[in-house]
Amino acid sequence: MTTTTSPDTFPNGFLWGGATAANQIEGAYSEGGKGLSIQDVMPHGIKTPPTDGPTPDNLKLEAIDFYHRYAEDIALFAEMGFTVFRFSIAWSRIFPCGDEETPNEEGLVFYDRVLDELEKHGIEPLVTISHYETPLHLARNYGGWMSRELIGFYERYCRVLFERYGERVKYWLTFNEINSVLHFPLMSGGILTPKDQLSQQDLYQAVHHELVASARATRLAREIMPTAQVGCMILAMPVYPLTPDPADVVATMHTAHDSYAFGDIHCRGQYPGYLLRRFRENGIELEITDQDREDLTHTVDFVSFSYYMSSCETGDPARKVTSAGNLLGGTPNPTLQASEWGWQIDPQGLRVVMNDYWERWQKPLFIVENGLGAVDELVEVDGTKTVVDDYRIGYLNDHLVQAREAVADGVELLGYTTWGCIDLVSASTAQLSKRYGFIYVDRNDDGTGTLQRYRKKSFDWYRQVIATNGGSLQ
Numbered sequence: 001m002t003t004t005t006s007p008d009t010f011p012n013g014f015l016w017g018g019a020t021a022a023n024q025i026e027g028a029y030s031e032g033g034k035g036l037s038i039q040d041v042m043p044h045g046i047k048t049p050p051t052d053g054p055t056p057d058n059l060k061l062e063a064i065d066f067y068h069r070y071a072e073d074i075a076l077f078a079e080m081g082f083t084v085f086r087f088s089i090a091w092s093r094i095f096p097c098g099d100e101e102t103p104n105e106e107g108l109v110f111y112d113r114v115l116d117e118l119e120k121h122g123i124e125p126l127v128t129i130s131h132y133e134t135p136l137h138l139a140r141n142y143g144g145w146m147s148r149e150l151i152g153f154y155e156r157y158c159r160v161l162f163e164r165y166g167e168r169v170k171y172w173l174t175f176n177e178i179n180s181v182l183h184f185p186l187m188s189g190g191i192l193t194p195k196d197q198l199s200q201q202d203l204y205q206a207v208h209h210e211l212v213a214s215a216r217a218t219r220l221a222r223e224i225m226p227t228a229q230v231g232c233m234i235l236a237m238p239v240y241p242l243t244p245d246p247a248d249v250v251a252t253m254h255t256a257h258d259s260y261a262f263g264d265i266h267c268r269g270q271y272p273g274y275l276l277r278r279f280r281e282n283g284i285e286l287e288i289t290d291q292d293r294e295d296l297t298h299t300v301d302f303v304s305f306s307y308y309m310s311s312c313e314t315g316d317p318a319r320k321v322t323s324a325g326n327l328l329g330g331t332p333n334p335t336l337q338a339s340e341w342g343w344q345i346d347p348q349g350l351r352v353v354m355n356d357y358w359e360r361w362q363k364p365l366f367i368v369e370n371g372l373g374a375v376d377e378l379v380e381v382d383g384t385k386t387v388v389d390d391y392r393i394g395y396l397n398d399h400l401v402q403a404r405e406a407v408a409d410g411v412e413l414l415g416y417t418t419w420g421c422i423d424l425v426s427a428s429t430a431q432l433s434k435r436y437g438f439i440y441v442d443r444n445d446d447g448t449g450t451l452q453r454y455r456k457k458s459f460d461w462y463r464q465v466i467a468t469n470g471g472s473l474q
């Protein structure tokens with residue numbers, strides 16, 4: 001395990017908890033008046049085309065049944081000492097098609113109940129407004145975020161959420177991993193056109209619409225909930241030059257710009273020069289209205305991000321490799337080990353990315369995803385079923401140590417939520433066997449299992465970390 005060089009600890013009031021997304025935990029895909037979302041037709045994750053409708057092999061249709069078991073699950077989070085819980089609201093529970101005038105009351109009531117439960121345990125909610133869950137109707141009938149009309153639908157959805165939950169929810173995230181739309185147009189942008197048939201023009205227009213929608217949500221939040229804090233959410237994957245060759249360094253800069261652009265716009269309120277240049281040189285002419293420009297000036301209060309891994313970049317096409325397991329691709333780093341799914345494990349990269357973002361944007365940061373997807377084995381220890389997940393403890397410990405280093409470097413960090421604090425369905429592969437949780441859920445990739453919950457060894461470890469505000473880290 002990495003050792004810390006600093007005696008500093010996390011700030012007082014630091015928020016500790018876990019993160020989830022509606023489509024990966026709730027199930028009940030057609031209950032409570034919910035409409036279909038794109039996830040209901042994505043049974044095998046991001047690598048395969050969508051199906052015509054929901055199919056029995058789609059684990060997300062039932063997921064881990066949080067829809068019916070939320071009280072039990074939140075009680076377990078409370079037992080670990082969570083002070084924050086990140087979850088998303090399923091847009092298609094509130095607006096089943098996405099383009100209705102009035103919301104579905106039953107959907108709103110479900111989240112009232114979730115918030116009641118969190119309040120009961122003194123857990124602060126952190127709400128993602130859109131986490132890879134565009135209503136399917138918007139994807140099929142409008143072309144997803146390629147259509148400007150989605151800005152209005154999203155704004156209406158936000159207004160409903162802010163008016164309904166504004167007094168109970170302080171922290172909001174507009175779009176999960178907004179930069180991922182460049183890589184996964186369906187999952188992140190509700191765009192059914194296969195990526196290889198999608199023009200850069202259409203893709204960046206969709207990006208623009210999401211960015212404007214995010215800024216409008218921020219403005220609306222300030223009007224309706226003056227004390228709310230709105231953050232953008234970025235998939236952070238630091239990219240290193242494969243060699244000291246300046247050509248590799250320049251290639252690295254270009255790849256890094258893909259992610260920086262989203263933070264730059266959210267934090268500075270305008271398009272950066274390097275992106276405008278890319279548009280010019282590739283014949284991309286976006287429709288950007290004066291109103292859009294004004295909207296974009298409503299910048300976020302904080303920057304949240306997911307962090308799992310880093311990768312390398314090279315300017316030499318012969319050396320460029322896209323390793324199969326990597327979320328965004330990228331050339332593997334020869335100095336790092338990878339997870340069972342090929343994600344390269346790099347705790348120090350977290351410190352690097354935190355310093356980088358802080359220096360670039362000068363906005364408080366929030367780590368809203370970090371964790372290890374691994375195969376777990378349920379075993380019996382002293383008569384109790386559990387998982388001895390020392391590998392997960394090691395991963396999280398080492399990342400938290402580096403986060404603490406970054407705090408000692410002067411980075412302002414609001415909190416930390418591990419990804420998939422309870423086992424859930426994977427976003428990229430739609431498996432349940434890729435487990436992240438402190439809580440094991442008895443459900444298998446073939447759909448069998450009792451859905452019963454079991455505390456893993458990491459459950460007690462995390463409780464200790466929270467109780468000591470990180471003091472127990474090694």
Ligand code: BGP
Nearest residue numbers: 021176177373425426427428429
């Ligand atoms: C992020 C997503 C999450 C989550 C996580 C882990 O990209 O925001 O929804 O799933 O990655 O990825 P996976 O589930 O593919 O292992």
